[in-house]
Amino acid sequence: MSRSLFFGLFQEIQMTTLVVGATGSVGRSVLAGLAGKGVAVRGMSRYEAKFDNFPGGAEGVVGDLVAFGTLSNAFSGVEALFLISPLSQNEIQMGRNAIKAAQAAGVKKIVYLSVPLPEGADRVPHFRNKVLIEKALKESGITHTILRANNFFQNDQWGQAAIMSYGTYPQPLGNVGLNRVDSRDVADAAVNALTCDDFDNxxxxxxxxxxxxxxxxAAEFSRQLGREIRYAGDDLKAWAKQAQHMMQAWMVNDFKIMYDFFQKHGLKASAEALEKQKAVIGHEPRTFADFVTALTKQWSS
Structure with a gap:
């Protein structure tokens, strides 16, 4: 039996959970978490070659959020959707297309990955995009859960060269402070919200x-590596000059606005938010110190 025929028969037998954004750190963990629970799960990517990286038990389907016409097959037979709208100049369109496709397919639940939105945060372009996608989600009438994730520990994986070769921590987060989070905890929350009605709406x-x-x-990396790692500082012009070699100009500008917000206001959790999140995560949140231990061990091997 061909893979496509098997896939068609399978989706007729059992309703499926679709993960959009399945190739990122959160999406991959959601795929694995759902598959581990025995959920029929499908990951969507623009490229079939990416399916090889999906965990066992997860199906792959090609789809592109920019091209609405590609979504009907991906969303066919889907009962629940985990939606990540990627950082893109087309992010609003992509999010709205996903919601529109979900409505057409009769999807019953959407879990959407967004960001915390303290006062003034919507001046960050990709934060503002998510506000508009949330509006479309709430107006869709579909049962939903919105997860607002802080800055990921995993973002530091991109800093390997700066940290290990130059002794510098590069991300200009400032010194007000953020309750940074492990993306695996976000994935755990998504899996629980997708598989339990307690977190609906x-x-x-x-x-x-x-x-x-x-x-x-920087001090934590210094402690664990046994040598000095310096914080690169809050100079956003200097950061942008370096970043322009790795990112498109619009993305550099977007991140520059975000880091400026972090430097002025931080992104701290309230005691109430930390208490409320316990149920949906399902365990105590992972610590940054443990993340750095694993990361530096990987880098040093």
């Missing part, structure tokens, strides 16, 4: 347990 901020600043992050 609610919003949860997902944070790590501790507040971290640019200086304290």
């Amino acid at each position: 609610q919003e949860f901020s997902i944070h790590g347990p501790d507040v971290w600043t640019g200086e304290s992050i």
Whole structure:
């Protein structure tokens, strides 16, 4: 039996959970978490070659959020959707297309990955995009859960060269502080929200347990590596000059606005948010110190 025929018969037998954004750190963990629970799960990517990286038990389907016409097959037989709208100049269109496709397919539940939105945060372009997608989600009438994730620990994986070769922590997070979070905790929350009705039509901020600043992050890397790692500082012009070699100009500008917000206001969790998130995560949040231990071991091997 061909793979496509098997896939068609399978989706007729059992309703499926679709993960959009399945190739990123959160999406991959959601795929694995759902498959581990025995859920029929499908990951969507623009490229079939990416399916090889999906965990066992997860199906792959080609689809592109920019091209609405590609979504009907991907969404066919889908009962629940985990939606990540990627950082893109087309992010609003992509999010709206996913919601429109979900409505057409009769999807019953959407779990959407968004960001915390303290006062003034919507001046960050990709934060503002998510506000508009949330509006479309709420107006869709589909049962939903919104997860507002803080800055990921995993973003530091991109800093390997700066940290290991130049002794510098590069992300200009400032010194007000953020309750940075492990993306695996966000994925755990998504899996629980997708598979349990207790979290329907609610919003949860997902944070790590501790507040971290640019200086304290550099100090943690210093402690674990046994040598000095310096914080690169808050100069956003200098950061942008370096970043322009790795990112498109619009993305550099977007991140520059975001880092400026972090430097002025931080992104700290309230005691109430930390208490509320316990149920949806299902366990105590992972610590940054443990993440750095694993990361530096990987880098040093």
